[in-house]
Amino acid sequence: MRKRVLVVDDEPDVVTYICSILEDNGFETATAADGEEAMKKVLEQRPDCVTLDISMPHTRGKVLQVAKRKPRDEGHSCHNRHRHI
Amino acid sequence: MKGLKLGGGFSLASVFDCLPCYVTVQDRDMNLVSANRRFVFEFGEFEGKKCYQVYKRKSEVCDYCPVQASFEDGVCHTGECKVVNKAGEEKVVLIHAAAITESGGMPEFVVEMAIDITKQIRLEEELRRREARYRLLFDEAPCFISVQDRGLKVIEANRRHKEAFGDGVGRLCYEVYKHRSEECFPCAVQETFQDKEVHFREEVVCPVTGETRHVLVYSAPILSEDGEVESVMEISTDITPLRELQGKLEQIGLLIGSVSHSVKGLLTGLDGGIYLLKTGIEKNDMQRVSKGLQMMERNVQRVKAVVGDILYYAKERELCFEDIDACELTREVTEAATMRAKEFGIEIEVRMPETPIIMRGDRNALRAMLSNLVENAIDACRVDKSKDAHKVTISAEAHDEEVVFGVSDNGIGMDKETMEKAFTLFFSSKGCEGTGLGLFIANKIALGHKGRIKVDSTPKEGSRFSVILPRRNI
Numbered sequence: 001m002r003k004r005v006l007v008v009d010d011e012p013d014v015v016t017y018i019c020s021i022l023e024d025n026g027f028e029t030a031t032a033a034d035g036e037e038a039m040k041k042v043l044e045q046r047p048d049c050v051t052l053d054i055s056m057p058h059t060r061g062k063v064l065q066v067a068k069r070k071p072r073d074e075g076h077s078c079h080n081r082h083r084h085i
Numbered sequence: 086m087k088g089l090k091l092g093g094g095f096s097l098a099s100v101f102d103c104l105p106c107y108v109t110v111q112d113r114d115m116n117l118v119s120a121n122r123r124f125v126f127e128f129g130e131f132e133g134k135k136c137y138q139v140y141k142r143k144s145e146v147c148d149y150c151p152v153q154a155s156f157e158d159g160v161c162h163t164g165e166c167k168v169v170n171k172a173g174e175e176k177v178v179l180i181h182a183a184a185i186t187e188s189g190g191m192p193e194f195v196v197e198m199a200i201d202i203t204k205q206i207r208l209e210e211e212l213r214r215r216e217a218r219y220r221l222l223f224d225e226a227p228c229f230i231s232v233q234d235r236g237l238k239v240i241e242a243n244r245r246h247k248e249a250f251g252d253g254v255g256r257l258c259y260e261v262y263k264h265r266s267e268e269c270f271p272c273a274v275q276e277t278f279q280d281k282e283v284h285f286r287e288e289v290v291c292p293v294t295g296e297t298r299h300v301l302v303y304s305a306p307i308l309s310e311d312g313e314v315e316s317v318m319e320i321s322t323d324i325t326p327l328r329e330l331q332g333k334l335e336q337i338g339l340l341i342g343s344v345s346h347s348v349k350g351l352l353t354g355l356d357g358g359i360y361l362l363k364t365g366i367e368k369n370d371m372q373r374v375s376k377g378l379q380m381m382e383r384n385v386q387r388v389k390a391v392v393g394d395i396l397y398y399a400k401e402r403e404l405c406f407e408d409i410d411a412c413e414l415t416r417e418v419t420e421a422a423t424m425r426a427k428e429f430g431i432e433i434e435v436r437m438p439e440t441p442i443i444m445r446g447d448r449n450a451l452r453a454m455l456s457n458l459v460e461n462a463i464d465a466c467r468v469d470k471s472k473d474a475h476k477v478t479i480s481a482e483a484h485d486e487e488v489v490f491g492v493s494d495n496g497i498g499m500d501k502e503t504m505e506k507a508f509t510l511f512f513s514s515k516g517c518e519g520t521g522l523g524l525f526i527a528n529k530i531a532l533g534h535k536g537r538i539k540v541d542s543t544p545k546e547g548s549r550f551s552v553i554l555p556r557r558n559i
Binding site (some may be wrong): 014082 | 353356361364373380383428470
């Protein structure tokens with residue numbers, strides 16, 4: 001199964017660039033343009049890795065918190081799945 | 086002084102001879118009839134000569150003569166005058182003239198005692214000269230100097246202090262320096278009163294001109310003979326130019342940081358374009374090639390815009406006014422922005438009259454100003470995920486005296502805080518993408534045209550920037 005990477009950046013060119021490289025190297029990608037969307041996708045799509053623009057406005061801290069959080073209804077740690085944050 | 090005998094065998098003449106002053110006896114015609122030995126030694130022989138001939142080596146009567154005054158009213162008179170001894174040296178003497186009367190009649194003679202006070206006068210003059218010199222140094226020192234007592238009352242101030250803060254003598258230090266009604270805390274002067282040490286701190290003071298100044302304050306103790314702090318001298322040096330320079334250096338530092346972030350983002354975009362171009366050619370994927378080229382073009386345009394902004398910021402460029410058509414300018418800016426707007430699916434609408442709007446303005450500066458506002462509007466739409474369709478409206482309206490350029494969008498909008506800071510240098514709500522220069526420069530250009538930018542915005546609904554410029558009054 002292909003690993004899934006969530007690319008979070010508010011600059012579309014950067015998203016296109018990172019996604020192209022990842023897809024060319026066999027990864028599945030998902031994108032988000034801001035923190036809010038990223039939080040939603042982290043919970044919905046459970047990516048293996050998240051690339052996060054550190055200077056992106058709004059909710060950066062929250063994304064990291066959500067990405068690292070252990071889901072209540074699952075036995076395994078979500079943090080393990082997001083080892084590349 | 087002959088013939089006058091005292092008890093015990095002393096003659097009055099021998100006593101006069103011993104006195105540490107010059108003693109003469111003069112008649113009504115100012116003839117010197119007698120003199121003590123000291124006088125003769127200093128001024129020479131006196132027989133048959135008049136007072137002023139011997140004392141002053143001159144032939145005219147003095148303007149004021151204590152001896153004559155004593156002859157007239159019979160009482161003692163004093164005076165200070167300059168005399169010249171036989172060696173031609175000038176001396177200053179203190180004169181006491183007393184009338185010698187017999188049985189209450191008119192005085193026949195006056196005895197004049199002259200005490201040599203040349204040294205004292207020279208010392209006094211030297212003292213006065215030194216005092217004046219120190220006063221001059223105190224007044225002209227390139228800083229504000231005041232001396233304060235324990236109650237923080239200003240008891241002395243130099244000229245520069247008085248010029249800057251008005252006559253503060255007799256008033257409280259904090260009233261004079263800061264227009265405050267309460268004592269400052271901490272206070273360098275109070276600290277010096279407590280520990281007798283020199284203290285310094287930076288303060289902001291308010292001279293009478295109303296402009297605040299940054300000063301470096303030094304407080305030094307003035308000790309009494311018993312070693313107690315009698316008063317404290319406060320010396321304040323104006324360091325405002327230094328602080329302004331520091332502010333400019335900080336701005337340059339921020340500029341470098343801000344621009345580096347921005348350029349880094351744009352380089353990533355360029356990098357991405359090259360990657361897509363290269364891999365597109367390798368894979369023979371023309372769609373990818375085209376996408377890569379578009380990315381490169383877009384990012385090159387933005388690098389150009391960033392560099393343009395930096396140049397506007399860095400150079401105090403003089404505006405070059407000419408008659409321009411506001412509609413033509415709006416069209417140019419719109420055309421340039423359309424490509425970028427299209428990429429993000431943002432519609433651009435232009436509203437302006439068909440006839441030209443002629444105004445005085447700097448074409449390049451106004452183009453940069455409008456481009457910045459339009460870029461800002463596109464960004465506001467681009468990051469807004471709450472709506473399906475976005476639109477940026479660019480308008481130009483003609484009024485009798487003014488031209489109004491409008492740029493409105495239905496993007497993310499701004500809260501009050503963002504709106505207030507929108508024109509602040511290096512303020513960006515776009516993370517690493519914005520340099521924080523765009524709106525600052527737009528505002529600077531509007532102000533340079535004696536105009537203003539009005540902002541209306543509602544969070545999540547959109548913003549409208551209206552640039553109101555005078556048509557002709559420049």
